[in-house]
Structure formats: C-alpha cells, structure tokens
Amino acid sequence: LAERELFGRICQSEIMAPRFEIAVGLRKGHKTTKISAGRKGITDKTIKVRPARLKGLQTKHSKFVRDLVREVVGHAQYEKRAMELLKVSKDKRALKFLKRRLGTHIRAKRKREELSNVLTQMRKAAAQAHHHH
Template sequence: MAIRYPMVVGLNKGHKVTKNVQKPRQCRRRGRLTKHTKFVRDMIREVCGFAPYERRAMELLKVSKDKRALKFIKKRVCVHCRARTTLAWG
C-alpha cells in the first residue's frame, strides 16, 4: 500500500494505516496436493504401475517428442491442463 500523507483531499487523504493482512480462505486451496494425497498416489503407482497410455507417453518423452506426447495424452484425457499434469508425473 502506498505511503499516506496527512492530506485533507486526494487519494492519500486521511491518517496513515497499516493494511490488515488476512489469511487466504480455505476454499482457495482446492486442487493443491497435500502430503497425504501424494503419499497415497505414490503408493498406488508403486503397486499398480503405469497405464498403457502413460507408458507410451514416456516412450515418446525418451526420444524427445515432447509435443507429440502432450498431444497424445491430451487426446486420451480430453483436457489440456490435465494432460500437462500427467506429463509432469511421468
């Protein structure tokens, strides 16, 4: 917040105040990975392995076909942002 001056008129009128910083609301953390969720996903991944489409995407990444891998996963999961996160896992 800008420094306030003891002026009567204008944008900075009034006395100096410090901004009351509030904690972000609980609903804002939707979609963020927690420790427990990460642990559970890693455990499931260890037991089950990768899905066939994920294995093919990893093969594409090994031969430096990043764009092709993204397009392939996007076709499988139907959403661009989910495809990006899937690529980040693999």
C-alpha cells in the same frame, strides 16, 4: 514435493517482472495484486487463498497413498506410451497424445510434466545404481 515445485513455478513467473500498468506485452492489462498462498514469507494476514483454489491440493497423506498405489500397480498403458514418446524427445507429440486421452490441455500438460519428472528420477536412480556397482 512435485506439487510444491509446480506451484513454485507458477508463483515465480508472477514475481519475476515488475508490474506496471501497460497495454502491451506479457503483463498487459489492469494492474492487480496476486493472491498468494502463504508461501515463504508472504504470510500476509489479509491475503488468504480461496477455499475453491485449494481443491485438489495434495496432502501428505494423499500423496503417500498415491505413491504407494503407483508402486504397486505401476503406470497405466497410455502413460507408458507417453513416456516412450518423451524418451525419444517427442514432447509435442506426447502432449497431443495425452490431450486426446485426458481431455483438456491443462491436464495433459500437468501429466506430461509429471511423467517427465518420473523419467528423470528413473534416470537418476539408474545412474546411482550404475555408480554403486
């Protein structure tokens, strides 16, 4: 679910603004057609995603396995620290920390997103547990 949500976010930002050929602003540069990954209704036969783009896309099975492993072994030490930083809403600091650990900005951003999702889920779970008692 998380990866679809991320993907949805990426796609949404593309759909939002109408495209005109302009030289300034967010959508500057040459007008192009975005390659869509057959999402919700955009199943145009001519537009197929390159296999290279699909690398690392989570399958149901791999997601299941990862969730299971996560359940058994919990979070890595650096992830815990990053989560602590997120808890006290030091998001930027968390990003910097993760970038040092993971090597690239994009990976760090993705990891931060993932961990903040984990935190919100934990909060929700805690809230529900609180309500039930």
